[in-house]
Amino acid sequence: MHKKRNLYKYRIAATIAFIVVIVGIGVPMWWKTTTVYRVSLPSSAIQRLSEQPIKTAVQIAIYTQETNRGQLLITELETAFADSDIWNVEFKQLLPFAKAAEVHTPAALEKLLLQAHPQSVGDFLFIEWAKLEDELLLTTERSALMRSDVTSTKIAQLLHSKILQTYRINQILSTDERLGTKSEAPQPAYDVVISVLNPKPRLTFAQWNVAMAAQTYIEPFLAQISDISNYTVRTQWKYRVSIEADLKQMRDSSKLGRHYALQESSLPHLLTSIAQNLSGSITDKPVINLVVYIPPCTTAPLHIYNSKQEMLTKHGVDAFISPPWGGFIIANPPEHVCLAHLNNEPPVEYYVNTNDNMQVMLDQLHKLLDISSEVQVAGVKTVDIEQLAPRRWEYESYMRRSAIRHIATASNTLQSLIKLLDQISYIVIDDKVGAAITNSYVDIMAAKVALIEHRLVDASALAKRAFVASERGFFDASLLAQLYFPDEQKYAIYIPLFLPVMVPVLSSFNMLRKLLHGRRKEKQQ
Missing domain, CATH: 3.40.50 (Rossmann fold)
Structure with missing residues (x-):
């Protein structure tokens, strides 16, 4: 009888030890090792960002x-x-x-x-x-x-x-799409590439120190507006790059007796034909292209016409912009250069007019960067710009607008990200992503306070920082690390592994129940 009781004790102890090892140690260890690491985020506060107006x-x-x-x-x-x-x-x-x-x-x-x-x-x-x-x-x-x-x-x-x-x-600020398309928030950095296209350099001896022109006109202007974005200016000459467009010869009263018409409807195709030849280097920054095209005398002078067959030349320059791609300027050779070509004389060397082209380029940058105000008000006149810097009130309106757009964009990005993370529980949120999201939220709140406290410069800097952090958090590669291993796949892998192990555990529970029930009967007898 004494041996039988000892046998019961050993069997009960072995069964309990087996259960403790599997259930008390194995299951928690499995749960811990398969749990997705997620940093704590101010999710509820971020979701309430849209409830707090930007004033x-x-x-x-x-x-x-x-x-x-x-x-x-x-x-x-x-x-x-x-x-x-x-x-x-x-x-x-x-x-x-x-x-x-x-x-x-x-x-x-x-x-x-x-x-x-x-x-x-x-x-x-x-x-x-x-x-x-x-x-x-x-x-x-x-x-x-x-x-x-x-x-x-x-x-x-x-x-x-x-x-x-x-x-x-x-x-x-509106969520109503009927108010029109919204432009993107200003990026923290841009590459401004000034390209001079001379398709026939042997026939057109155009000379121009475009790098010096950029240093004199473009770089000082961009330095004045560097509070919002940083700009890197590059210049390049491209040869044997011609535009692909149907040009129509038009008679006129000039000494050449004709010019060529470029239809306004052909401009998008024109940009497509030259865009692939403009990239000087691979960059991850958005590029603003400023192109100066020097047409050969065989198709010069070249002017832009609209659908009503009206010439769109302004102040002696033909140009257009295509946001956000960039701007295009046609720099026609002087008349005497093309007259020499028409009379089969040797090519004449000439210099491209720096002032005219740079002034047009500055005006294009005003529009491409969304700084200039094109709204006309009856009875209101605006003084012409006589310096390289933009109008002060116009630029500060741009600062204010950019700060509000950065706050709104960062808020929408964070809310979309939080919603995504709440819906998909197996996305990893590491410390770097968590810090980016938290820092962006803190800067958004600080930027709102700065705006209402009349601190526009601080608000602009904080809003820009919030926007950059929100983009960094949203597009971080670590968020995609486990998207291919959802919970369903985990269960499909682990169930065949753990099910055989759990069968002895369940059997041990059943054995323990029987042993305890048997001992209870013995005591009652």
Whole structure:
């Protein structure tokens, strides 16, 4: 009887030990080794990002010669902007002062006003000037001159359309696709490639130090707008690259007696035909192509025509842009060069006009980078740019718009990523991805605070950083590491492996139950 009891004890101990090893150690170890590593993320906070509006503070100063008129304008403008979901506009009245009567030019008056009331980035100033032909005259700085009879409605219209560009902000923030296609957020870096195409260098002796022209015109301009993106400028000459388009000869009264017409409808095909020959090197940055095409005298001068057979030449230059690809300029050879060719004379060497082509190229960059404001307002005139830098108010509007677009894009990217990670539980979230997502969220919140606190430069930097981090997190290669091993595949692999092992475990449970039941009966007897 004593041996039988010892046998029971050993069998029970062995059964329990087997169960403990398999269930207590084996199963947790299997569970731990097959668990996907996922860093903790502020998922709920990210999902609430769309509930927190993006609101921007702007300060608008108004100077009038009569205090009562300034107060009336400000009261009416505050009413007009009171219900805005986007803008928190602070209107500030600048009172008349004694020295104002002594100045004779608007520039001198503006200088005195800015000495007494310095501006911050993103601010704007309206200055009343009685001797003004237009209702409003936009300068190249953060100011506009206004006539004595201008209304608050016209000022509000100018603010919404050109200074604040409310309609474009609404396009960025709206989820309604009917508002039109939205442009992409500015990338952190671009390659600007200036290409000069000379298809027949033996017949067209065109000379041009394009690298020096880029250093003189393009690089200083891009340096002025480097707060949003960094730019690398490269130049290149391409020979024997001709455009593939049907050109039509047109008679005219020039000494050559003809020119050639390039139809506007052919322009997209033209870009396709030369695009493959422009890549100088492989880069992961977006490329902005600026092409200067020198047509040979056999097809020069070459001009662009629209569908109504109207010549589209402006200021003696034929050019067009194709966002976001780039711009195209036709640099026709001078007439005397082609006359020499027509008379079978030796080729004449000449120099490409740097100023004309670079001015067109700068205008193309304004449009390609979405800096320039093309909206026209009746009674409002804008001063022409006379320097390489863009208009200050125009660029700061671009900064503000880019910051809002970066915040909105980063928020949408994070929300899409969190939704994806919640739906697919077996995607790995390592420390690098987790840090990118968390840092992006923190910067988004900080950028929103900076906008409402009237810190446009800080908001722009934070928004850009948030955008870069969100893109880095979304496109990280580690997120794809286990997409080919979903839970169903894991079960298909592990069940055949563990099922044979679990059969003895279940048998041991059954044996233990029987042993305990037998001992209970013995005790009862």
